[in-house]
Amino acid sequence: MVAASVARVLVDSPLPQLDRLFDYLIPPELAEAAVPGVRVKVPLRSAGRVADGYLVEVVEHGEYSGVLSELESVVSPIRVLAPEVWALARKAADRAAGSASDIVRLAVPPRQVRVEKAFLAAEDAAPPPVITAAPIESYGQRVIESALALGERLAVDAVPGVREVGGGVWVGAWAVAMAGAAASVLAAGRSAILAVPDYRDQEQLEAALRHVLPDESIVRLDAKQSNPDRYRGLLRCLSGRPLAIVGNRSVVYAPAANLGLIAVWDDGDPLHSEPLSPYVHTRDAALLRQELQECALAFFGNSRSTEVERLVELGWLRSVSPVPLVLPKVVPTAQQSSTDRLAAQARIPSAAWKVARSALEHGPVLVQVARPGYAPRLACADCGQTARCLRCEGPLLQKSARSVPACAWCGALAVNWKCSNCEGEKLRLVGNGATRTAEDLGRAFPGVRVIIADGERQVLAVGSEPALVIATRGAEPIAAGGYRAVLLLDGERMLARESLRVGEDCLRWWSNAAALGAGGATTVLVGVGGALATALVTWRQADYARSELADRRRLRFPPAVRVATITGSVESVSRAVAASGVDPVDVLGPVDLAPPTVRTILRFDYNHGAAVAAALRAELIRAATSRRRSPTGRGPTGPNMRVRFDDVEPFLEA
DNA sequence: AGCACGCCGACT
DNA sequence: GTCGGCGTGCTC
Numbered sequence: 001m002v003a004a005s006v007a008r009v010l011v012d013s014p015l016p017q018l019d020r021l022f023d024y025l026i027p028p029e030l031a032e033a034a035v036p037g038v039r040v041k042v043p044l045r046s047a048g049r050v051a052d053g054y055l056v057e058v059v060e061h062g063e064y065s066g067v068l069s070e071l072e073s074v075v076s077p078i079r080v081l082a083p084e085v086w087a088l089a090r091k092a093a094d095r096a097a098g099s100a101s102d103i104v105r106l107a108v109p110p111r112q113v114r115v116e117k118a119f120l121a122a123e124d125a126a127p128p129p130v131i132t133a134a135p136i137e138s139y140g141q142r143v144i145e146s147a148l149a150l151g152e153r154l155a156v157d158a159v160p161g162v163r164e165v166g167g168g169v170w171v172g173a174w175a176v177a178m179a180g181a182a183a184s185v186l187a188a189g190r191s192a193i194l195a196v197p198d199y200r201d202q203e204q205l206e207a208a209l210r211h212v213l214p215d216e217s218i219v220r221l222d223a224k225q226s227n228p229d230r231y232r233g234l235l236r237c238l239s240g241r242p243l244a245i246v247g248n249r250s251v252v253y254a255p256a257a258n259l260g261l262i263a264v265w266d267d268g269d270p271l272h273s274e275p276l277s278p279y280v281h282t283r284d285a286a287l288l289r290q291e292l293q294e295c296a297l298a299f300f301g302n303s304r305s306t307e308v309e310r311l312v313e314l315g316w317l318r319s320v321s322p323v324p325l326v327l328p329k330v331v332p333t334a335q336q337s338s339t340d341r342l343a344a345q346a347r348i349p350s351a352a353w354k355v356a357r358s359a360l361e362h363g364p365v366l367v368q369v370a371r372p373g374y375a376p377r378l379a380c381a382d383c384g385q386t387a388r389c390l391r392c393e394g395p396l397l398q399k400s401a402r403s404v405p406a407c408a409w410c411g412a413l414a415v416n417w418k419c420s421n422c423e424g425e426k427l428r429l430v431g432n433g434a435t436r437t438a439e440d441l442g443r444a445f446p447g448v449r450v451i452i453a454d455g456e457r458q459v460l461a462v463g464s465e466p467a468l469v470i471a472t473r474g475a476e477p478i479a480a481g482g483y484r485a486v487l488l489l490d491g492e493r494m495l496a497r498e499s500l501r502v503g504e505d506c507l508r509w510w511s512n513a514a515a516l517g518a519g520g521a522t523t524v525l526v527g528v529g530g531a532l533a534t535a536l537v538t539w540r541q542a543d544y545a546r547s548e549l550a551d552r553r554r555l556r557f558p559p560a561v562r563v564a565t566i567t568g569s570v571e572s573v574s575r576a577v578a579a580s581g582v583d584p585v586d587v588l589g590p591v592d593l594a595p596p597t598v599r600t601i602l603r604f605d606y607n608h609g610a611a612v613a614a615a616l617r618a619e620l621i622r623a624a625t626s627r628r629r630s631p632t633g634r635g636p637t638g639p640n641m642r643v644r645f646d647d648v649e650p651f652l653e654a
Numbered sequence: 655a656g657c658a659c660g661c662c663g664a665c666t
Numbered sequence: 667g668t669c670g671g672c673g674t675g676c677t678c
Binding site: 661 | 674
Binding site: 008049067 | 674
């Protein structure tokens, strides 16, 4: 009799107590099929109960000393969980005190039998395409290419501006550089993973990729795809050929063949932050994977996040800038209205109005505003108190010039409204949404076409003809040939948000908008001065990130330190805090959230991260197994304890 | 999550 | 004597 091998299996369950490998005997009839990476079914606890899982490794002797059960079946021959992706999932989960299977769920889309059958039936006999990469412009002679070939880690300052990538399609210059980086890696026979925050960036990057790579070398892998499409994409990754794999945050877990590069665009965009447990940020997953696989790593951005700046200062990332430096012309201007009657009505400073007027003779002008809609807030015309819904106390807003004000929460129309403070019956509009700004600007520039782009009215691209393009931050379309001027109108309002990251975020929004200008276009930053305006004017966002990071070091705020947010019942949170081993001076809270739930923030240095994560993980398992919430609903069934690492949202500016 | 094991009240 | 309550704990 042959020595039986043991299959080590990850059970597909979010339960923290099942987040380890289980050993199973491989029955002789499955010996051929039981290879690492395949989906399997295994018995768990009692006969008849089978769980789905992934075969992680086959070993001679398992670690379990008890009696082993047998593998129930091998679901499919496809090795969907590549060993390096498993290693990454384990490492990322450990760092975030989460379950590896939660990461694996992001990495491996649900199986689609039809897609799989079609894939297995298709014989891919065609020889792999020969790829030649054109040089990446603006960074000096093969500077980026050779760094990537050596597996370096880079923080790349993007070149502002837009480029045509054939067929009249225009994309940000960053996309061309990132596509060039991917092409240079593919030309060397290796794969590249390219992560972007949203689908608008993805469209641009894909267009740039199609310009330099054959279609068969590009794979899309993102959350917007249907399950069959995602699974098809995964199977293409597993074909073994070098590919450019492009997608949003989960693409960092793609099973790339011979991975040569992970590139991340605009890592400061909050869409890179994974909303599902264990909340691993694209940036962190990319950093872990780079260490595991020793591929190259590049963060591209028009601006610089404090996290990337920290890594640059540590020497972990090398900063690369375009030579010679390309910088848009940015003019800061005070918040003072033009003397022109029409412009004054639109509340545009005279400097901005002049810039826009002359630019409109040549092409489109971008106007960036903070908020969508018409009037984001309404107030009592008599006493000035914010108007609230009579039914649910929600804030009122007005969607268009003619519409009746309505509640932002329950949608009730504010008819027969009366002020709760002074009994006043008249409403006054406060603030300008994109729609109201558009109306005002339309009046100030009669005869000019006005295009609105916001979350509801998404516009990806506009032509090169004169037009006023009013866009909320982050929703700016690309203009053919670039905008002739860019007005950043609501800077003050954007800065009023109470968040640790406001400065950083604003600089990113403004830089990304300014980067959409044509060469020689003027960007007007209205009503903002100080270090932020200086950083934008000098186009030295890294300087701002450096001083911001210095402030955070002084205050012991992230990313100078790491943080863990614990939410749950008072008892569970305080137990977890005690178990964490974090110094009491670095325990912030607890503060009350929804009634029974409280939140505490722990902060600690990076070198304590592993210990804190392990301690909190142990506490999570203890809470999940011992103190069980009663299924009948009776008894003290507290809120589930949750742990989230490196979430900066709860941090407000002091 | 499920499901078995285990240690105290009302039944044949 | 034991049938069964669901608190506690484990799953290879």
